[in-house]
Amino acid sequence: MSFSHQFATTPTGHLMLGGCDALTLARKYGTPLIVYDVDQLEAAVSQFTQTLAASGLTSAVCYASKAFSCIAIYQLMARLGCHVDVVSGGELYTALQAHFPPERICFHGNNKTKAELEFAITKHVGTIVIDNFHEINLLKQVLTNQNATVNVMLRVTPGVQAHTHRYITTGQTDSKFGFDLASGQATTALQWILACPRMNFIGVHAHIGSQIFVPDGFITEINRLCTLIAQWARNFAVIPAVLDIGGGFGIQYTNDEHPVPVKTILQTITTTVKQSFKQAHLPLPALWVEPGRAIVGPAGTTLYTVGSEKHLPGRLPYVAVDGGMGDNIRPALYDAHYTALNAACPTAPAINRIRLVGKYCESGDVLVDDLRIAPLSAGDIVAIPVTGAYGYSMASNYNRNCRPAVVFAQRGHSQLVIRRESYSQLVINDLPYEGSN
Incomplete structure (x- = not known):
């Protein structure tokens, strides 16, 4: 069964999560964003x-x-x-x-x-x-x-x-x-x-x-x-x-x-x-x-915004998003595999072949190593389904990145249930060094 068959779409063809337009959710709450249906x-x-x-x-x-x-x-x-x-x-x-x-x-x-x-x-x-x-x-x-x-x-x-x-x-x-x-x-x-x-x-x-x-x-x-x-x-x-x-x-x-x-x-x-x-x-x-996992895994989808790309002759192009191993360590930890969709057109032909990577300062920060997906450009929203388990619970502040926001969506209504961390929260427990004197 194709994964695309499991997802509803809006009248305009966008990915729909819990009855909500995924692009609207991304605009409203920012990305990375974990959405639970x-x-x-x-x-x-x-x-x-x-x-x-x-x-x-x-x-x-x-x-x-x-x-x-x-x-x-x-x-x-x-x-x-x-x-x-x-x-x-x-x-x-x-x-x-x-x-x-x-x-x-x-x-x-x-x-x-x-x-x-x-x-x-x-x-x-x-x-x-x-x-x-x-x-x-x-x-x-x-x-x-x-x-x-x-x-x-x-x-x-x-x-x-x-x-x-x-x-x-x-x-x-x-x-x-x-x-x-x-x-x-x-x-x-x-x-x-x-x-x-x-x-x-x-x-x-x-x-x-x-x-x-x-x-x-x-x-x-x-x-x-x-x-x-x-x-x-x-x-x-x-x-x-x-x-x-x-x-x-x-x-x-x-x-x-x-x-x-x-x-x-x-x-x-x-x-x-x-x-x-x-x-x-x-x-x-x-x-x-x-x-x-069997309860929350399939119900969660992570939304990212596409940023930079890198192209090398004879190699899969790298396409980077604004999250990565800090909000989903599973691929780096034990070679977990995912698929991903262009949230603007999740059922469009997957004619591009890329390596979807994160923004963290590690070569192992790869979300999907060999991905077939509809064409992407900077600013597009990528959705990785089935990320409801062991994503947020294992999230970190590596590279001093903020952990993502989490939203519950149901029948067209959405509610923020975990706020996105702020820079000020990253240093809330830090204390200044006063020297040895």
Whole structure:
């Protein structure tokens, strides 16, 4: 399927995002600009919730907010009935500033600090996902000091190798995340937790990676976790109420990628859970999933303004835009691929072949290395679709550039949800050097 078929256009042929003319949005808010189609966000969440509900399993959709975190997205997820997972004190603070219900927050992370755990317990976060033995001791201290209790899940590393980039695999045995299953670490961790009356053990969690296109890894993950839970039931008379299989559902960035539809993968997951737990003579758990990219990725489009060009004999011409690796590090970080469109004529024949690059002082600042696109000139607006995940959340001030603005668009209306940074904000934490005298 051609990517151009997924986009609506205005009567004048311009790219339309959330019912708004992309060129109008660029003029109104400036560029670089990340635009989220709110209807698309809502539809993505609905696909998860409805498919899980149809399975008959008790379930929860936990939005993995590391994909994109701001007050507005937490407000939307709260309204849609989601849980959220956070991986830092900053994400937790942002969710609470959005008045997200703390009981529906899961706190992840492989190196939570004592201060972060104290903050989470003080704010009555619903679940702490414990990642290592150090954290068990740290959390025990915090709970004792605050005379508190908390629900906990154990993050298990199930030894499943997801077919994705090595930087975004997380379920293999050699991983910085979670308790290893094969060596018995997970069972030892369970014993530590059961010995602490302030920790209410509610579930087991695993995450096998990101950009997963087929369900095979999930099937193996579920079967291994079910086997582990059956062992715990026999040896400790403990059966966790929640099975959290993580996220990692793949999305299509370019025409060359063909992930299995999320609905199909979810149906395979729910069928596997029911079959595995029935065969093990275990009660069905509540199934939690943690989509992040699959919700926000396709809904986001980044708009840039074209600037300079460079032409070399026998080489692809360089066409530079006013953003780049500072607002989308993924191509430089792990060779992620995107496509791009001329926002003034997104369905026009792609007769030009260029290398689309950013403005940052790095040769690796390449957004699309080999792009076929309609002709571009300085001042034109380029749109890169499917940039809603890990663009803004990984954005930086490299070269002292300001991070972009973010807009939510829905049915012809747009709203600024993150202001563009200003130069004065870049130096707000800088202090003058007063010398050694």
